[in-house]
Amino acid sequence: MFMRRRPLPLICLVGVLSAAGALVSAPAFAGKDGLLEPSLKLAGRGTGAPRVALTFDACMGAADQRILSTLIDNRIPATIFVTARWLKRNGDVLAVLRAHPDLFELENHGAMHVPAVDKPVAIYGIPAAGSPEAVAAEVNGGGGAILAAGAPAPHWFRGATAKYTASSIAQIRSLGYEVAGYSLNGDDGSLLGARAAAHRISAARDGDVIIAHINQPSHAAGEGVAEGILALKARGFTFLRLDEAREQGSHATVN
Template identity: 65%
Template sequence: MRLLQKHLCTIAVSVALISGAHAAPLVEPTLHIKPAASGTGRVALTLDACGGKTDTRILSALVDNKIPATIFVTGIWLKRNAEAVAIMRAHPDLFELENHGGRHVPAVDTPRKIYGISSAGSPEAVLAEVESGAAALATTGEPAPKWFRGATAEYSPSAIAMIRKLGFKIAGFSINGDGGSLLGAKETARRIAAAKDGDVIISHINQPTHAAGEGVVQGLLALKDKGMTFVRLDDADGTGDHGTTE
């Protein structure tokens, strides 16, 4: 009996390894906005609010300097950050809230881990993540979201197709500003300040204890000093690859 169980376990492991080896590679979509017709250029700032708290250094800088941003919020973050949500809703000219999923689960429909985070693992779980994120946003009184960004910003191609069928555009990016909020302030500021006309920046607004938040503020102010214009995703034509916007 034990030999049979061992044999079956070996078969199961082999099947899992074969399946993983043949799983479709994940994609990390890029996104650009239409360049400015004139002037020094424009960029779109997108900030992920995955879970945890709110980096008030970033939020205050955006309000004080009238820098618009698209905030991708999870259902988890919404429950914990009512005060920050109220500030954002009090400045509809600056902030648009979009869908980052219900539980911050990667939109990948096969079981695997991305940056140590377990994927949704099935088509049904991907749909649940997207739809629960939209439902959580509906409770805030915000307009229905038009954009979705999954946890880790990596997707299986089949998940992209499912999300698009739900009517969402998928928000990639062209500049990873803070490396998942793990970079230091200096490098984060350097990356963001290097943004060019048409770029879409991704950073995080949910890690108030990380040095990257200071760098986000420094980089944004450097762009403002250069005369760069900031726009939200809904206020600009965005074009993404891998079928994420078309």
């Protein structure tokens, strides 16, 4: 099992800043707010090269070409979690992603980037969906947008903030999705500096599921994310998409 460390808030930037000084790995327990932040790792341990899964959230805004070009130029596969909001604005980038089906797996990040939590709370200042009906709208709206864009049906869901209740996890699973946690927070919601993001990602271990953001091209973190990926490649890591691996996750998020 990986070390349990308390992470900085995992958010796509919506004008909310997170506190500094926390560590990077995803917890496998409920926080003080009573919400769950599930973990996810690649199952088993291979005898060959170490493996990681790169996952990126595309919440809203644009696309970070520093990261995208690094992935394409180096033939590095990744799983991209997209919202309906992001798809609507980034049709040209979607065309690039779909032109490389061997590299990119598109998965569901929701319709409007609303936390998929079925009780009325705010998470890092972001109002949650607040009811089972609103959770369903967020999940189904994101999946429907991916299908409408002509991409294959998504099988994974990751909600805004990556926090849930046990009941919202069960509801998302009932809608046909596995819930994507993570084990290594690569950029703290794109708030890290380039050097810190590069250090975090380059220090990944075999089996890590890494989360970072690909929708903040003006932030320094993207430069470090790209640098960290190349450092892993230089170390001989193999990169897997979530659909290419078996995973183990906390809180009944995966089979």
